[in-house]
Amino acid sequence: MTEGRKRLAILGSTGSIGEQTLEMVRAHPDRLEVVALAAGGNARRLAEQAREFEVDLLALADETAATGASMPRGSLLTGAEGVCDLVRDSGADLVIGAISGVAGLRPLLVALEAGIDCALANKEPLVAAGPIVTDAARQSGAQLLPIDSEISAIFQCLRGERASEVERVLLTASGGPFSRLSAEELAEVTAERALDHPTWKMGRKVTIDSATRANKGFEVFEVHWMFGVDVRHIEVVVHHQSIIHSLVQFHDGAVMAQMGPPDMRMPIQFAIFYPDRVANELPRMSLPEIGQLTFAEPDMQRFPCLRLAFAAARAGRSYPSVLNAADEVAVEAFLNGRIGFMQIPELIERALEEHQAIDVDSLGDVEEADAWARRYVSGLI
């Protein structure tokens, strides 16, 4: 083991963000070391990663997939508890939160409570449990660093600036594959078509969330909880080229934008090495090749998930936990061909309307609202 290398625990190592994080480790072996890897059910890929990166501390959340799985080295922890134990035992300097869904919440809290800095791609914990997550970080002093490209852009625009001088934050949205479809055409969209995102190659859930624009709504929560920006001061602008990753406007009217090629490895690298900017071989941006950058207002009629996310963010209490859980259940049902594309926002809206909100003071409160929403939406399906 080389002295001074940053020790990473990667949660969700077999997914899109997890694999791209490992690419960063391959590119910077003198500066980075992997000490723990956790995944959902892909035992084969986890074993390959353990072998390549010589990792002994491994976990699979899916107990069925873990049964009979053999790892080339070390110990395999299993189940949701196993993932939390892995974080606790890792001795990591930085946890990479790249699990999909609210399943990433408990391991994230374990890391933050242990005072371990976390680089977060996994946005659902901040949607479902923003106050709980930020409290845990505040209490231990652990840092929460964004990986999501838009949130990283805002983080970079705020470097050296005062949060109190921010007038508004503009989140850019690629528009997804269906920005030009009519409401009737949207109703006919299949899972297969929705999984074909034009700009980013991502996991299945976040790809569907991007197509419905629930994902953009989730980013509103990320901005709010990571930087303390009031939801009333967060806006969304459609920007098809995905070159400007987001913007911050200050009280004097100055606007800072962060630009770059649409490549997740850049924000991943920025989070890993923060506050250093480390030289790399990643593709560079050419403005003449891009030619034009375009912007448009988001259409909240055709894409109600964005409107619902803003509404839940403004309403607070347990509404955000319900928004998140209802979305997870609805997206899963859409992927399994059980509901249509436009039923995703319909189900979320019904759950938000029917929910009897509670105050969210603990993880138990989040879990109660989450469980209610899952039961309610599953019942409707």
Ligand SMILES: NC(=O)c1ccc[n+]([C@@H]2O[C@H](COP(=O)([O-])OP(=O)(O)OC[C@H]3O[C@@H](n4cnc5c(N)ncnc54)[C@H](OP(=O)(O)O)[C@@H]3O)[C@@H](O)[C@H]2O)c1
């Ligand atoms: N992909 C992107 O470009 C992108 C950009 C910004 C933000 N994000 C966010 O980053 C997160 C991950 O996205 P992704 O695209 O990388 O998703 P993904 O490709 O579906 O990967 C998800 C990862 O989480 C693992 N996993 C699932 N359930 C788990 C559990 N209960 N415990 C431990 N691991 C579990 C999966 O393991 P198995 O495959 O082994 O089941 C996989 O490694 C999401 O919250 C997404 O919104 C992604």
